[in-house]
Amino acid sequence: MTTTPQPLLRVRDLAMSFPGRRARSAPVRAVDGVSFDVAAGETLGLVGESGCGKSTTGRMIVRLLEPTAGSVTYDGRDISHLSQRELKPLRKELQMVFQDPHSSLNPRQTVARIISDPLMVQGSSAADARKRTAELMELVGLIPEHIDRYPHEFSGGQAQRIGIARSLATGPRLVVADEPVSALDVSVQAQIVNLMGRLQQELGLAYLFIAHDLSVVKRVCDRVAVMYLGRIVEIGPKERVYAAPAHPYTRALLSAVPLPDPAAERARERITLLGDPPSPAAPPPGCSFHPRCPKAQAICRTEAPPLRVATPGETRQVACHFPEAA
Incomplete structure (x- = not known):
């Protein structure tokens, strides 16, 4: 009997709420029950629109923020609520690269x-x-x-x-890279992506690669997790997610990625989402994506879909009542 190796990072039901701007206003649920694993030497891409909770998730993992709920387990140890003194020896194994290189360096x-x-x-x-x-x-x-x-x-x-x-x-063994190339010129982005890939091979690093550019994520990641309004709506191997996205939100994101072939770009379907993402201070009932979803039905407005296996026999999971057929 073979045993599945323990992941280097295990995140379960992670949540983060911030106080509202006014005394009696509702708290803002920036992250709402996120779960995923990262294996040693693996790169997991975390993607989604601005404000979906990607960066907050990354900061909780390295304990720059303390989670409101849920757990972060690193190398078999729950680090969710360790004191700064207890965290000190672990800091050397958990590091972060920030989005804006100049603002993250002391001038x-x-x-x-x-x-x-x-x-x-x-x-x-x-x-x-x-x-x-x-x-x-x-x-x-x-x-x-x-x-x-x-x-x-x-x-x-x-x-x-x-x-x-x-x-x-x-x-470190795990590096959280929070939009590490989004503030750079396109020509420089490729250099940094290549550098991170080389360092991963040479040093055996694991990455949580946070980004909104799906073309970059496709190049560097082994698996992809798609976030919407604080929740993961689809997660699975890169090849499956890009070739046959199961969640309508993932399909919409991928339809906005330019194709290098002009003929293919003109011929493909472009999915335009209606409206803006709802406020995390007042999320809609049921599926949080239903106000913008072209496939929404009655159950979507009342019942939040769980994250579950999309197709029997595969590892990809999707949170949708009516996922796209593979």
Whole structure:
């Protein structure tokens, strides 16, 4: 009897609510019962429109935010509510790359200080930390001789390489990449994506890759989870999700991705969703997507569909009462 290996990261029923802007207003449910696994060495893409809860989910996983409910289990240990003291030894294994490279780097610190700080916190000497910083700069494609420069002296792509080097300083096993290329020029995006792929192969990293650009996600991820209004509506292997999306929202997202073939682009069906996403402070009853769904029926307005296997015999799951046939 073979046993399924334990995932490196296990997220179950994760939720996050923020207080409303006014004293008596309803809380904002930014994340509402999210569950997924990430295996060692795997890349899971987390996609969806702005405001769907992707970044909040990533910040809870690395414990920059404490979940309102649910659990985050890393390497078999529940880290959902550990104190900062208890988290300290785990920080070196859980790191994050932020969206805007320049705003995530302290403009008053040199690159040497920015990259070496995590090492110093973990107990390295100043000399060892500086030596390791130079090695990391070379690893991510930066010139080690620029170690004493400041962030404003680097381009956006170079600044993001600094952010990646900082995340690798302590030798992590899991990196949460929150829109790591969306603030960069298209030509630079490819360089950063290639860099992250190479680092994953060389260092055995696992990624939670948060993005809204589905063409980038298709290139870098093994599996894809699609979020809408704080919930995962479809999750499964990249090939299945892109080739035959089961949820109407996933179909709409993929129909907006440009195709390189002009003839195919003109011939394909373009799905236009009506209206804007509802407010997470006042989500609609039943399926949260039903006000914009072209397939919505009576049950969709009253009963929220559970996330379940889309087709017998496969691992992909979809939260829809009337999923598309494979």
